[in-house]
Amino acid sequence: MAKHNIPEVKANWEATEGMWGMSIDMDVCTGCQACVAACAMENNISFVGEEDAGYGRSLHWMRIEHTWQGEYPEVTPTSFEPVLCQQCGNAPCEPVCPVFASVHSKSEDLNLQVYNRCVGTRYCANNCPYVARVFNMRDYDRPDPLSNQLNPDVTVRRRGIMEKCTFCIQRIHKGQDQAKSEGRDVLDGEVVPACAQACPADAIVFGRIDDPESKVSLLAKSGRGIQLFEELGTLPRVTYLKEEKTYGRTG
Amino acid sequence: MAVLANSAPHQHSQANSAEHDHEAHLREEHLMLDPRPRGEMNAMVMESMLVTSWKFWVVAVALAAVVAYCLGYYWYRMIAEGLGIAGVNRPVYWGIFLVNTVFWIGISHAGTFVSALLRVFKAEFRRPFTRAAELMTTFGLVQAGLSIFMHMGRIWLAYWLFPYPNERGLWPNFHSPLSWDFLAINTYLLSSTMYLFLPLIPDLAMARDRSTGWRKVLYRTLALGFRGTEGEWTHLRFAMNLFAFAILPVMFSVHTIVSWDFAAAMRPGWSSTIFGPYFVVGALQSGLSAVAMVIIVVRATMKNMKYFIRPEHLDAIGKLMLIISMAWAYFFFNDYLVQWYNGDKWTDILLKFHEEGPIGWMWYAMLILNVALPWLTLWNKNIRRNPTILFIIGFLINVAMWFERYIIIPTSLSINRFPFTYQFYKPGVEIPLSIGTVALFVLLYMLASRIIPLVPVWEVQEGQMAHSLRKFGKESIVTVSDLE
Amino acid sequence: MTEQNKNMLLALFPDLDPAAAAVGKLRELGISDEHVNVISGIPITEAMMGRKPHPSHVPMLSLLGALGGLALGIFLAFGAANLYPLDVGGQPVVPGPPSVVVIFEMTMLGMLLNTFLGVFLDSRFPSYTPKEYVVEISDGKIALLIECEPALEQGISAAMTQIGAESVKHAEAKTL
Numbered sequence: 001m002a003k004h005n006i007p008e009v010k011a012n013w014e015a016t017e018g019m020w021g022m023s024i025d026m027d028v029c030t031g032c033q034a035c036v037a038a039c040a041m042e043n044n045i046s047f048v049g050e051e052d053a054g055y056g057r058s059l060h061w062m063r064i065e066h067t068w069q070g071e072y073p074e075v076t077p078t079s080f081e082p083v084l085c086q087q088c089g090n091a092p093c094e095p096v097c098p099v100f101a102s103v104h105s106k107s108e109d110l111n112l113q114v115y116n117r118c119v120g121t122r123y124c125a126n127n128c129p130y131v132a133r134v135f136n137m138r139d140y141d142r143p144d145p146l147s148n149q150l151n152p153d154v155t156v157r158r159r160g161i162m163e164k165c166t167f168c169i170q171r172i173h174k175g176q177d178q179a180k181s182e183g184r185d186v187l188d189g190e191v192v193p194a195c196a197q198a199c200p201a202d203a204i205v206f207g208r209i210d211d212p213e214s215k216v217s218l219l220a221k222s223g224r225g226i227q228l229f230e231e232l233g234t235l236p237r238v239t240y241l242k243e244e245k246t247y248g249r250t251g
Numbered sequence: 252m253a254v255l256a257n258s259a260p261h262q263h264s265q266a267n268s269a270e271h272d273h274e275a276h277l278r279e280e281h282l283m284l285d286p287r288p289r290g291e292m293n294a295m296v297m298e299s300m301l302v303t304s305w306k307f308w309v310v311a312v313a314l315a316a317v318v319a320y321c322l323g324y325y326w327y328r329m330i331a332e333g334l335g336i337a338g339v340n341r342p343v344y345w346g347i348f349l350v351n352t353v354f355w356i357g358i359s360h361a362g363t364f365v366s367a368l369l370r371v372f373k374a375e376f377r378r379p380f381t382r383a384a385e386l387m388t389t390f391g392l393v394q395a396g397l398s399i400f401m402h403m404g405r406i407w408l409a410y411w412l413f414p415y416p417n418e419r420g421l422w423p424n425f426h427s428p429l430s431w432d433f434l435a436i437n438t439y440l441l442s443s444t445m446y447l448f449l450p451l452i453p454d455l456a457m458a459r460d461r462s463t464g465w466r467k468v469l470y471r472t473l474a475l476g477f478r479g480t481e482g483e484w485t486h487l488r489f490a491m492n493l494f495a496f497a498i499l500p501v502m503f504s505v506h507t508i509v510s511w512d513f514a515a516a517m518r519p520g521w522s523s524t525i526f527g528p529y530f531v532v533g534a535l536q537s538g539l540s541a542v543a544m545v546i547i548v549v550r551a552t553m554k555n556m557k558y559f560i561r562p563e564h565l566d567a568i569g570k571l572m573l574i575i576s577m578a579w580a581y582f583f584f585n586d587y588l589v590q591w592y593n594g595d596k597w598t599d600i601l602l603k604f605h606e607e608g609p610i611g612w613m614w615y616a617m618l619i620l621n622v623a624l625p626w627l628t629l630w631n632k633n634i635r636r637n638p639t640i641l642f643i644i645g646f647l648i649n650v651a652m653w654f655e656r657y658i659i660i661p662t663s664l665s666i667n668r669f670p671f672t673y674q675f676y677k678p679g680v681e682i683p684l685s686i687g688t689v690a691l692f693v694l695l696y697m698l699a700s701r702i703i704p705l706v707p708v709w710e711v712q713e714g715q716m717a718h719s720l721r722k723f724g725k726e727s728i729v730t731v732s733d734l735e
Numbered sequence: 736m737t738e739q740n741k742n743m744l745l746a747l748f749p750d751l752d753p754a755a756a757a758v759g760k761l762r763e764l765g766i767s768d769e770h771v772n773v774i775s776g777i778p779i780t781e782a783m784m785g786r787k788p789h790p791s792h793v794p795m796l797s798l799l800g801a802l803g804g805l806a807l808g809i810f811l812a813f814g815a816a817n818l819y820p821l822d823v824g825g826q827p828v829v830p831g832p833p834s835v836v837v838i839f840e841m842t843m844l845g846m847l848l849n850t851f852l853g854v855f856l857d858s859r860f861p862s863y864t865p866k867e868y869v870v871e872i873s874d875g876k877i878a879l880l881i882e883c884e885p886a887l888e889q890g891i892s893a894a895m896t897q898i899g900a901e902s903v904k905h906a907e908a909k910t911l
Contacts, residue, residue, distance in 0.1 A: 056340035056674035065671040083669070090825035092517050095426035097823075098433065099411045104822040117421075119411055120334075120404015121429055122344040126664065127516045131342050131672045135404065138335035159333030160404030229668060232517060235825070289776060289875025414811055422815035426823055431836045438844040445851040453776070453873075459911060460870035475855070476862035476911060479872055480880075484778040485789040486857045490850045493797055497850075501843050508836065712875060713777045716751075734780070 019109040020167055021209030021237040022193075023219040024082055028201040029064075031080035036062050038198030039084075042168060044154045046140035059134045061085070061165040062195060079242060082204070084195070085132040085165035086228065087111050089235030093124035093133065101162070108172060109237075113164055120160040129229050130236075133164045167206070168193035188214040209237065274720060274727050280563055281729060282711065283375055283718035287558075292711065295555035296454075296704045297461050302554050303701060314694040322687025325680045326401060334404060338678040343664040347681035348402035349512075350656040351688060353530070354537065355395035356436070356509055357652065361538030362388030363443060363502040366450075367495045375731055376567045378714045379559040382454075382707050383549055384542045385447045390695045391541075392440045394688040399432075401684060428511045435508040439501055446494045449487060452477045454704045469702070492735070506534045513659065519597035520590065520663040529582040536575045536621070537652035540645035543568045545696070547638045547645075549705060559706045562636035569635030572648070576625040583621075601666040609675065610662050613654045620651030743867055743906035744881040744888060746895040753899030754877040755784050760894050761881065770882040776873045796853035797846050804845020808838035867906035880906055 039045070045059050052058070065081040091111045094102050101117040102124045104110075113133075125133040139159045142150070150156065153170040157163050168191075175191035188207050196204040207216035219225070220239040227236050278285045287295075329336055339346045365384035369377035400406050412423050412433045423430045456477040459470035477483060510530035513521045523529075543565065550560040590598050605614050624647055628634045635641060661676040713734065721730040748754040754773070761771055768786055773779065781788050812834035820828045854860070872878050879900075883891055892903045 052335065055677075056342070056672070057335070063671070065669065067671060092824060094823035095424070095826050095830070096428065096515065098424055098427040098429035100421065100424045100821050100823070102823070104824070106822060117411075118405065119408045120406075121402070122339070122404065123427065123429055123512070123516075125341070125344045126518065129517060129668055131667055131669050134341060135339075135344065136333070137339070138333040159335070160406075162404075289873075290871075293874060414815060420819045422811075422819060424821075424823065425812060425816065425833050425837050426826055426830050431833065431840070434837060434840040434844075438840050438847075441844065442847045445847060449851070449854065456911075457776070457873040460873045471863070471911060472861075474911070475858075475860035476864075476866065477858075477860070478866060478868045478911070479774045479776055481773045481779075481781060481784075481786070482789050482791075483858045484775070485781070485791050486793050486854045488778050489791055489793045490854045493793075493850050494847060497843060497847055501840075501847075504836075504839065504843075709777045716777065 019107075019208060019210050020087070020172060020191075021207070021216055021220065021239070022167070022196075023205045023216050023225070023239045023241060025201075025203040025205075025219075025224075025241040026079040026081055027224070027241060027243055029080045029082060029199075029203045030201055031064050031066055032200065033064055034198040034200060035082060035195035035204060036060050036064060038194040039165070041149065042151055042154070042194035043166070044150050044156050045163075046136070046142065046157075048137070048140055052137065057135075057137050059136065059140075059163070061132075061134065061163070081240070082195070083130060083132065083228070084238070085111065085128075085167075086130055086234065086236030086238045087165075087167060089237070090233055092127045092129065092232075092234060096123040096127050097121070098123070108167075108169065110167055110169065111164075112169075113162060113166070115155050115157055115161050115163065118161045120162065122162065124162060129232055129234065133162055136161050136163065168195075270725075270727065277720065277727065277729065280561065281718070282379060282559060282561055282563070283714050283731075284720065284729065285558075286712070286715040289708070289712050292708050293457050293461060295558060296706050296708050297458065299553040299555045299706075300458075300701060300704055307552075307697065311694060311697055314690045314697070317690040318687055318694060320687075321683040322397075322691060325683045325687070329401070329680055329684075330406060334402075336680045338676055338681055340674050340676070342667050342672050343661050343674060343676040345402065345664060346661045346676055347657070347678050347685055348398050349660050350653065351398040351681075351685055352395050352402070353509055353656045353660070354653050355391045355398060355688070355692075356506060357530075357534035357537040357656075358541045358649075359388040359391035359395065359439075359443070359538070360502055360506060360531075360534040361391075361542040362386065362447075363498055364535055364538055365542060366446065367498045367502070370495045371499065373731075373733070374567070375714050375718070376564055378710045379706050380542070380546045380549075380564065381710065382447070382451065382703070383546055383705050385443065386696060386699055386703070386705075387538075387541060387545055388443045389440070389447055390692050390699075392436065392443070393695065394692050395436065396440070397688055397691075399436075428508065428515045431508045432512060435501075435505045439498075439505045442494070442498050442501055446491075446498055449491055449494065450707055450710065451703065452487065453479065453709045454707055457708060458704055488735075503531055506531045518663070518667065519595065520601040520659075520666070523586050523590065525582060525586045525589075529579075529586055532575065532578045532582050533652060533655060536572070536579045537649050539568060539572050539575055540648040540652075543572065543645040544642055544649070547642045549700070551638065553700065553705070556706075559711065565638060565641050566632060566635045569629050569641055569644075572645070573625050573629035576622060576629070576648070580622045583618075597666065597668050600670075601663060604666050605658055605662060608662070608665075610658070613662070614658055617651045617654040617658065620647045621655065624648070624651075742882055742885065744879075744883060744891060744895075744903060745867060745869065745906040746879045746881065746892075746900040746903045747869065747871055748877045748879070748900050750899070751779065751783065751877065754879065757879055757895055757898045757900065758784050758786060760898055761879070761891070764887065764891060764894060766881060766883055766887075766891070772880040774868070774872050774878040774880060776875050776877075779877065792857050793850060793853040796856070797850040800849020800853075801842050801846035803849065804842040805838065807845060808841030811841065812837045863910065865908040865910050867908050868911055876901070 039062050040060060043061060048058050062082055062084040065083055068075050068077045070076050087110045091104060094104055098121060099117055099119055101114045103112050105112045122135055125135060136157050136159050171193055172191050175186050179186040193206050196206045205216045205219055207214040209217050211217060219241060224241040224243055225239040226242060227239055362385040365377050366381040400409060403409055414423050452474060455470050455474040459467060459474045462470055507527040510526040514523055514526035516522060546560050550556045591602060624644060628644060665673055665675060717732040717734045719730050720727040758771060773784055813829050816829045867880055881891060895903045
């Protein structure tokens with residue numbers, strides 16, 4: 001008899017608060033952008049070209065923020081801060097979409113962007129305090145043989161649609177399907193999003209934060225954990241680890 | 252005392268010439284004291300509608316060309332290629348399209364202000380231009396609707412905002428201010444079009460009686476068989492009164508809901524609780540200035556309009572423009588003081604960007620043209636009564652109100668809580684598309700002026716019936732009877 | 736198509752006072768108010784003519800429209816949300832303040848739409864059948880449409896003319 005607690009029908013999954021979460025260790029992040037590249041490869045992110053990228057239209061779901069303080073020559077650089085969709089529990093992007101294209105999933109407790117429902121009003125992007133959402137301004141080319149690089153598990157988005165990090169939900173589903181077919185629960189560390197997989201410093205840890213023994217939960221509860229803009233009440237699912245715990249922002 | 256329009260003017264037996272002059276002056280000044288036979292006024296309005304010079308058609312064709320190119324061609328390209336040819340980026344996801352939407356909805360409040368608010372307050376000077384103002388509402392809302400459609404990424408799916416039962420069982424999200432916008436703007440569009448049509452019916456009947464050919468067919472159809480029987484007037488009067496009172500909360504709610512598109516968002520500079528009334532007053536400001544502009548142009552370009560629209564009307568509108576400008580300044584300062592005072596880091600950066608950033612000149616221009624200009628000029632009666640100067644002032648106020656919305660939308664969107672993402676907004680095809688909407692507004696208005704009698708003659712006659720000169724002591728004073 | 740309707744007289748008055756006096760005179764002559772109709776180019780209240788207020792269904796229809804709009808608003812706010820409940824932003828499935836907005840807008844829309852339709856219904860708009868009318872009415876004259884016995888016509892004509900009617904003739908029903 002299979003012993004697992006994944007219900008037969010996905011729609012019936014009830015999540016306790018905070019199922020999938022992430023922790024990012026800013027003390028070891030080198031700013032190499034491998035996570036950004038891996039995310040783009042995994043999720044079929046289009047290449048917008050130099051001009052559009054310079055104008056702030058690049059479609060990367062993740063960005064590495066690097067700021068510095070002071071005037072030259074007394075400049076102090078700050079940590080590298082990978083910023084992605086925080087999959088907020090109280091996501092401000094959700095109530096403002098007029099067509100329910102941005103909704104909260106009951107089963108994975110993530111914020112879902114429903115591509116085929118999006119009509120492109122872009123209110124969600126304006127309301128995201130983490131500026132985590134990007135918009136397809138045009139249809140971007142993917143000339144052969146670049147089209148061979150596409151991931152068949154992920155939709156390719158057309159112009160007029162918002163997109164954002166999904167915590168590699170296709171990998172989450174694959175992991176859960178695999179575990180269910182083997183009659184067991186998903187193991188901690190079995191589901192690895194593209195960014196976590198690519199990081200050479202292992203700065204990104206992903207897992208179930210409703211499991212108090214999972215690696216990501218233990219890291220989140222370690223003394224170094226902070227959350228971005230916690231005071232806004234968005235309940236983000238990403239914890240940033242930084243010694244000299246500085247409230248809210250890096251540096 | 253005979254008081255109908257086709258009765259002789261008030262006779263008085265005294266041979267006091269100063270009093271004569273005073274009364275003659277009053278008659279020249281006030282349309283309501285200068286009645287002409289109704290038949291004559293009907294003929295004047297019909298003439299202004301029918302007589303068209305070649306210059307009119309030159310302008311109309313030029314505007315049509317502008318609309319076809321700026322609006323038609325560029326919008327087609329934007330739908331086919333995507334919003335990439337516009338200027339939006341991250342983080343400025345809303346740009347001039349939203350500015351135009353708010354701007355046109357603001358202009359559309361002009362009509363309701365004149366035809367409903369002034370009617371409720373029994374301001375008699377509204378009578379000759381209520382329809383001219385109400386037309387602005389309808390056509391302004393058309394431009395606002397176009398601008399909203401323009402900003403959508405997948406406009407061909409716009410109908411999903413409409414609540415209709417479907418196979419997927421999906422309904423619009425009424426948590427979203429954009430859904431409230433959809434309901435409110437459509438309610439307002441339908442209501443103000445109905446409110447435009449109801450008082451138009453008797454004038455369509457008049458036009459029907461005085462037309463031949465295709466016009467007769469058109470007006471006969473649109474006049475619905477109206478004759479002016481007691482019953483018809485009873486029903487119409489009740490409906491018009493109800494509309495006047497009821498459309499006021501709708502008007503207030505529409506622009507408040509539009510303001511909530513911004514106030515409901517958790518952005519520095521946007522989540523301000525004063526946005527509701529601030530936007531409503533801003534709408535009245537730009538709307539009223541636009542009414543002034545439109546009736547000055549109507550008065551200058553259409554035949555016989557100088558009888559109906561007199562310096563007294565410009566005077567009254569100018570006074571209102573001054574008062575609303577003071578109200579706008581009050582609400583602006585409320586918003587600004589509170590933001591400036593509390594020292595929130597991001598709001599501070601935002602305010603500095605507004606005032607000292609690359610668009611700082613716009614911020615100063617907004618304040619100078621919205622506040623200093625009216626306050627320095629509109630207290631003066633001669634300035635208010637001068638059509639050219641009032642037109643320029645009205646135009647500059649509208650420019651300043653457009654700037655205000657530009658500062659609130661694309662300029663504020665550049666600033667958020669992640670300086671790494673700050674980007675400046677550079678408009679692309681928004682510019683020809685905006686020009687296209689302005690051209691379409693003017694074109695629609697011009698064409699409507701050929702088909703719809705712009706002056707509600709029956710309302711003017713009703714007003715003239717109600718007005719008389721009454722002697723208080725030695726002075727003849729304008730007296731208004733409350734005929735409702 | 737014109738028809739001589741022997742029982743309908745149309746008396747045209749240039750002004751309000753003679754028209755109002757005429758209404759009283761007609762009552763004296765035995766023509767009750769239901770057989771007299773007032774047609775004018777500006778709204779003249781029934782009281783000005785000394786007549787009883789004309790009944791209208793428009794107020795009731797407005798109220799019904801408001802109730803209908805209220806029902807629609809309640810459906811959209813409560814019903815539609817519960818038909819396909821989706822979790823957005825931690826807000827309850829039926830959000831409080833937004834429901835007020837939706838219900839308000841739909842109530843106003845229902846009321847105003849029904850008022851508009853009520854005018855059409857009560858006035859039997861649109862109606863393109865031939866009616867008794869003269870174009871002088873839209874030029875500011877007041878017409879009294881009098882339905883009377885053929886025997887009384889002469890007397891009424893004379894009385895109207897004496898009171899101040901510009902013309903009294905048989906009303907012709909023609910297409911407007």
